[in-house]
Every structure is written in structure tokens, then in C-alpha cells.
Amino acid sequence: MFRSINAIEFNKRFCDNESCYQYLIAWKWGKGYSCSRCGCGESIKGRTYYHRRCKQCRYDESVTANTVFHDLKMPLLKAFHMVFRLTAKKKGMSTTELGAEVGVQQKTAWLFKRKVQVVMKQDNHKKLKGNVDADETLPGFHTDRKHGGRNLEEREALLVAAEILPDGRTGNLRIQHIENFQALTLKYALRDMISQQAAIRTDDYTSYHTIQQDGMANINPERSQQGKAFEEIHRQIMQFKNWLVGIHHKWSAQHLFAYADEYVFRFNKRNNRKGIFHSVISRMMHQVPHPYPVIKTSCAYST
Numbered sequence: 001m002f003r004s005i006n007a008i009e010f011n012k013r014f015c016d017n018e019s020c021y022q023y024l025i026a027w028k029w030g031k032g033y034s035c036s037r038c039g040c041g042e043s044i045k046g047r048t049y050y051h052r053r054c055k056q057c058r059y060d061e062s063v064t065a066n067t068v069f070h071d072l073k074m075p076l077l078k079a080f081h082m083v084f085r086l087t088a089k090k091k092g093m094s095t096t097e098l099g100a101e102v103g104v105q106q107k108t109a110w111l112f113k114r115k116v117q118v119v120m121k122q123d124n125h126k127k128l129k130g131n132v133d134a135d136e137t138l139p140g141f142h143t144d145r146k147h148g149g150r151n152l153e154e155r156e157a158l159l160v161a162a163e164i165l166p167d168g169r170t171g172n173l174r175i176q177h178i179e180n181f182q183a184l185t186l187k188y189a190l191r192d193m194i195s196q197q198a199a200i201r202t203d204d205y206t207s208y209h210t211i212q213q214d215g216m217a218n219i220n221p222e223r224s225q226q227g228k229a230f231e232e233i234h235r236q237i238m239q240f241k242n243w244l245v246g247i248h249h250k251w252s253a254q255h256l257f258a259y260a261d262e263y264v265f266r267f268n269k270r271n272n273r274k275g276i277f278h279s280v281i282s283r284m285m286h287q288v289p290h291p292y293p294v295i296k297t298s299c300a301y302s303t
């Protein structure tokens with residue numbers, strides 16, 4: 001039922017709103033019904049084919065209630081098409097393209113995509129393991145902290161960490177937004193992303209030495225030898241920056257964390273791309289809804 005899916009299968013399977021609702025019904029009630037109000041396990045027919053009414057308390061619940069699909073501003077079929085495009089495409093899509101392909105306004109596409117990005121949020125329980133390289137970057141700026149100072153006012157910095165496999169390639173990736181380059185900030189960001197059993201390698205920036213002296217045993221700051229020692233992580237950072245600019249053109253600093261989450265989610269699932277669709281829908285069905293006003297912020301919509 002929930003196996004991997006390609007574009008042809010997708011179009012065949014999700015041809016109208018009803019087929020999408022049936023799919024959500026299978027996610028929500030496929031293994032049995034339980035009333036979200038009183039916990040009763042028995043239901044009768046609800047108001048529509050995608051409602052179930054509790055036999056005991058009579059609460060009539062839609063399949064999208066208490067899920068991210070609640071209060072959708074477009075037909076469910078369009079939302080499914082968007083999730084499919086955002087997950088099946090190697091690099092995802094800008095909301096300008098997304099809106100045009102699915103037939104909704106860019107603003108609507110942007111708001112929905114933010115909801116999808118929220119469920120792609122990086123999981124702090126899944127920490128990087130083994131040999132991990134870490135480095136910081138300032139997307140959108142040519143200067144880095146080594147040449148451009150450490151004043152981050154009006155700049156956004158990211159800490160990138162990657163598992164380096166025995167053959168030199170990257171395993172899983174994590175990217176976190178950081179406020180500054182102080183030892184304490186970097187230390188907690190590293191702890192969030194990387195297992196305490198992993199061996200972390202960084203360049204020899206002062207803050208990393210401070211972290212080491214403060215007792216973080218698994219960090220090893222090392223001379224970068226003009227970047228040669230850190231080729232793989234630098235390549236990953238370049239790829240992320242290229243993606244950010246290539247897909248999103250005018251990304252907004254305020255949502256940089258969300259783009260990082262989206263990128264990392266897709267990157268870490270790159271070997272099972274066809275399964276991402278189901279995984280995202282499943283997360284959307286199991287998370288509480290994020291009301292648009294929470295997601296929508298004062299800044300202009302990015303692409």
C-alpha cells in the first residue's frame with residue numbers, strides 16, 4: 001500500500017480528491033478507528049466519505065483533523081501534487097515553479113511548502129556517528145569568518161556536519177543555524193547534531209580549541225592545509241549553497257533554517273527517493289497542524 005512511487009504510478013493512483021482522501025483514511029484509520037475526543041474504538045458513517053462519527057460521543061471527525069492537512073487552502077489533489085514534486089525531484093522546487101505546475105498562486109504554494117518543510121525538520125535524536133567533519137559557512141556572502149571577521153549582524157551562519165565514510169564519501173548530513181562563532185554556541189550545536197561517541201574533526205579555529213580544552217573529548221581541531229583535509233565537507237557546503245541559490249534565488253534569511261531542514265531531509269534520504277513521498281505524508285498525518293499565522297511571518301515570501 002505505502003510502497004515507493006514514481007510519477008506514472010502517482011498520476012494513476014492519485015487522479016482525484018477522493019483517491020487522495022482514501023489514502024489519508026488508510027493512514028489514519030487503516031489499523032482501526034479511535035475517537036480523538038473520547039478514545040472509543042467504534043464509529044459510524046460521518047458527514048462525508050472522509051468523516052467518521054464516534055459511536056459513543058458522536059464527534060464527527062474529518063480525516064484531516066489534527067493533521068497538517070487541516071484547513072488546507074486548496075483541493076487535496078493539488079496538495080498531493082505539491083508534496084510529490086517536493087519529494088520526488090532530486091532538488092525540490094521553488095514555489096514559483098510549484099505554483100505554476102500545480103495551478104495555485106505562488107503565495108499559496110509558499111505557505112504550503114512551509115508546512116511541508118516543518119515536517120522535514122531535522123531530528124535531534126538521530127545524531128551523526130562515526131567520523132564526522134564540521135565546518136561553518138555564511139550562505140549568500142563571499143566572506144567567511146576567517147577573512148571577514150566574526151560580526152554576524154545581518155548575516156546568517158550555519159554549522160554543517162557530515163559523516164565521512166571510510167571510502168571518503170559523505171554519509172548523513174546535518175545543518176544548523178548558529179547565532180555566532182563563540183565556543184559555547186558551537187559546542188551546543190555540535191552536541192545537538194553529533195553523537196558523543198563520534199570522532200569530530202574541525203579546522204583549527206580558536207573556538208574549537210576552547211571547546212576541546214573545556215573537556216569535549218571527541219573533538220579534534222586540525223590544520224586545514226588550505227582546505228585539502230576538508231575537501232568532502234567543503235564540497236557538501238558548496239552543493240548546499242548552490243542549491244539554495246539555484247532553486248530559491250531570493251531566499252530569505254528568516255527561513256534559512258527551514259531550507260536547511262528541507263535540504264538535509266532530502267539529502268539523507270537520497271538512496272530512497274521514491275519512498276520520501278510516503279514518509280512525508282505519514283509525518284503530515286501524525287503531526288499537529290501548524291496554523292498558517294504561525295508559519296507566515298512578517299517578511300516577504302521567498303521563492
Ligand SMILES: [Zn+2]
Binds near residue numbers: 035038040
Ligand atoms: Zn468519541
